[in-house]
Amino acid sequence: MMDDGDAAMVARVRGGDTDAYRTLVERYSANLFHLAYRMMGNEQDAEDVVQESFLRAFRQLKQFESRANFGTWIHRIAVNCSLDLLRKRQRQAGRTESLSAQPDDEIHALPSEGPSPERLLVNAETREQVNLALNQLTALERAAFVLRHFEEKSIAEISASLGVSGNAAKQSIFRAVAKLRVVLEPMVNSTP
């Protein structure tokens, strides 16, 4: 069931009160950004996904089932927007190019004195390595993995969200984890 506040806002927007949409945007923006960032791996694309998701949702609000949950619905729209953009990016650049384009100068340029900068360095390096590993996945593998690992969705939910069979969703996760292990395990093993 939809949150009462969401239901009321959706009804107002459908009735022509566009400004009521602001409440929904403010409520779900941060969550959508986190999802989009995990899917895309960079802030600019994640921002674009958030914007596009709310725009698509607004335009399709007439088709939205009022008994459904707005949060789940907008989440699914964001997954689809991310997949579209991810496929476009992979077509444009090719996975090999995106791998070789990973900038590491920034990490080494960070100061390494004192605990706080060290922490920053570790965080930045971890993020960089994880992005590097995630960039090796296909759009479907990445989407399935992000939904399982970060969003904690079940295999059934993932298959519904991505429009693939349960088996295909499961296999995508297996392949994603296998690829991540190849890139990240040396890093894990080198950590004392």
Add this chain to the structure above:
Amino acid sequence: MNHLTEEQLILHHYGEAENAPAVAEHLRGCAVCRGQYEALHRTLSLVTAAPAPERSVDYGGEVWRRLRPELREEPRFQWRRYLRFPPLADWPRWAWVPLAAMALCVAFLAGRLWPAPSLAARGLSAEVRRQILLREIGEHLERSQVALIELLNTKTNGMVDLSMEQDLARQLVAANRLYRQTAAKAGDARMVAVLEDLERALIEIAHAASPISSTELANLRQRVDTDGLLFKVKAVDAQLRLKERDEARARAAKPS
């Protein structure tokens, strides 16, 4: 019990193992599997530990400010506002003269101009249609690759439900036939050959039994990927994208 597979360990990690108590029991008693599981757990914890950048408290407001100008309401056309004419009987007599002249002009211009847009469209469409077709075939090849990869990479020890893959294959067969005929008309023999092989493979997938046993699935895979079909599709797709890109560059460089 044999050692646990990587797939079983992954499912157990995510709480989706089919027989979780048995897996847990095995892990307690088997040092090899426990070592594997701990390594997997450490790697996935590293992924979790990678921080996502934080947004400001007013992030929702920022999104809204960027979004608001895009949310234009559908303008409602108000006929009454534009049709608020006085009754015809009240019009002065002189008003009929310019009205009749205007109607004549409109009829003349409509007669002269009506066929013009379709001629222009015919003149433009050959090149535009070719570009659109190139792009559509590229999209089609990409979707076909996804369908083939899904099928070729499916791992199983038991029965597999292929209904989703079959739905996709059926859609792709219909589109593939059209593109193959178009390529034949254009005399592109290489494209025709690849699309013919692809069509055969898609028909195989669409008509396979479902659910299917792992042995039958292995046979199906062999039939589908004879002569490295996936590789050929990838190569033609890459070539098409390259051609599309070069043409776009050439158009951009062309002085208008």
